[in-house]
Amino acid sequence: MTLETERLLLRPLEDGDLDGLMEIFSDPEAMRHYPGTKTREEGAAWLAWCQGLSPFGLHAAVLREDGTLAGQCGLIPQEVDGERELEIGYLFIRRHWGKGLATEAAAAWRDHGFALGRSRLISIIDPGNQPSIRVAERIGMRLHHETEKFGKHVRIYAVERPAGGGG
């Protein structure tokens, strides 16, 4: 699945994206809300996991102006409190933060998820991850509930499909 936004091409991750992904995975600040930074081997395993979720899974977010990888964003099937949900996930390289790129990519995946007929999309967010909460709110998500996931306390943000939209 490939989507285009004003500044980004959102396309399936390729093996050659590992160098770009490692700019995120090796950055302790970017990985602050994950168990830790990742080795190249762990990064390759993550990439393979994303590719295995096709047509879902995190996709590459590539800058249209120069073709370089800015981050990853996409739809991830998740089970939350016994319900099957579709999560919008996003991780960007730190030098690209604060430009609205994560918001732009997440909004495109939201629209795509609704076009597929999903009635609700969520994001699973650490309560201390304010930049991620802001992206969720900017694409119309609101706090739905709090729960345990990935062995920790998390917030579930959710956006419902507008009446008459999508599908």
Ligand SMILES: CC(C)(COP(=O)(O)OP(=O)(O)OC[C@H]1O[C@@H](n2cnc3c(N)ncnc32)[C@H](O)[C@@H]1OP(=O)(O)O)[C@@H](O)C(=O)NCCC(=O)NCCS
């Ligand atoms: C979460 C993450 C992707 C957010 O990145 P970000 O740069 O803060 O988000 P955006 O790219 O959408 O940028 C939004 C900021 O850019 C600014 N901005 C500049 N131009 C903009 C534009 N055209 N449109 C929207 N925002 C714009 C906004 O004012 C906003 O700043 P603010 O939050 O201080 O108000 C990033 O912090 C990250 O990769 N973190 C590590 C991984 C992670 O934790 N992922 C989430 C797991 S749940």
